[in-house]
Amino acid sequence: xxxxxxxxxxxxxxxxxxxxxxxxxxxxxxxxxxxxxxxxxxxxxxxxxxxxxxxxxxxxxxxxxxxxxxxxxxxxxxxxxxxxxxxxxxxxxxxxxxxxxxxxxxxxxxxxxxxxxxxxxxxxxxxxxxxxxxxxxxxxxxxxxxxxxxxxx
Numbered sequence: 001x002x003x004x005x006x007x008x009x010x011x012x013x014x015x016x017x018x019x020x021x022x023x024x025x026x027x028x029x030x031x032x033x034x035x036x037x038x039x040x041x042x043x044x045x046x047x048x049x050x051x052x053x054x055x056x057x058x059x060x061x062x063x064x065x066x067x068x069x070x071x072x073x074x075x076x077x078x079x080x081x082x083x084x085x086x087x088x089x090x091x092x093x094x095x096x097x098x099x100x101x102x103x104x105x106x107x108x109x110x111x112x113x114x115x116x117x118x119x120x121x122x123x124x125x126x127x128x129x130x131x132x133x134x135x136x137x138x139x140x141x142x143x144x145x146x147x148x149x150x151x152x153x
Contacts, residue, residue, distance in 0.1 A: 007098055008045070008091070009034050015100070015124050016117035016132075018148040027051040027058075030152075032118060039063050047076060064089075085110070092142055093135050100124060100132060104141055115145040 014022060014030040022030050030051040037046045045064040050057055062082060067073035073090035077083060086108070092115075093102035100119040107113040117124075117132055124132075129151065136142040136149075 006036070007094070008101065009036055010120070012101065012118035012120060013122045014116050014152060015119045016115075016129070016149050016151045018114040018145055018150065019105075019111065019116060021111075022051075022152065023150055027053050029122075034064070037063075039065075045074070087111070092139055093132070100128065102132060102136060102142060104145070113145070115142055115149060117149075117151075 011031055011033045014032070017023065017030075021027060028051060030049065033048045033050070035046040035048075037044060039046075042065060044066075047062045047064045049060040049062075052058070060082065061079040062076050062085075063079065064074040064076050067075055067088065067090070070090060072092075072094075073088065076087045076089060078085040087105055089103055089105040091101055092104045095101070099121070100117060103116045103118060105111075105114055105116070115136070117129075133146065133149075136146055
């Protein structure tokens with residue numbers, strides 16, 4: 001198994017984002033759960049996005065396959081009716097202790113380019129958030145997203 005995949009397996013909570021779906025206000029407590037599985041004969045991540053809407057848990061499911069042209073990059077494809085949807089994303093920053101990650105995702109037909117700060121915990125302290133933002137400013141791709149980044153409470 002790809003050791004990088006094992007680092008991101010499990011549940012992550014979205015702490016900061018500029019993804020419009022999470023900023024509209026009608027979807028709360030977004031999280032990602034990654035599980036290594038087999039799909040069409042290849043090792044992939046089963047990607048389950050969960051959130052609350054009007055008090056009910058909603059789930060968006062897809063598969064992430066490693067992008068063989070870039071390290072730490074993936075191509076997401078929806079499952080079921082969402083199979084027509086596809087997006088590219090990559091892990092740009094990762095905490096050495098594995099507590100948080102910064103994901104960059106590309107523009108699609110339906111969504112703008114953006115970033116998510118995800119964490120193993122539901123909240124991060126101010127010092128950690130400041131450290132992450134400082135690291136974001138050092139990456140030219142991520143830095144462009146900082147102005148629209150919002151921390152979810």
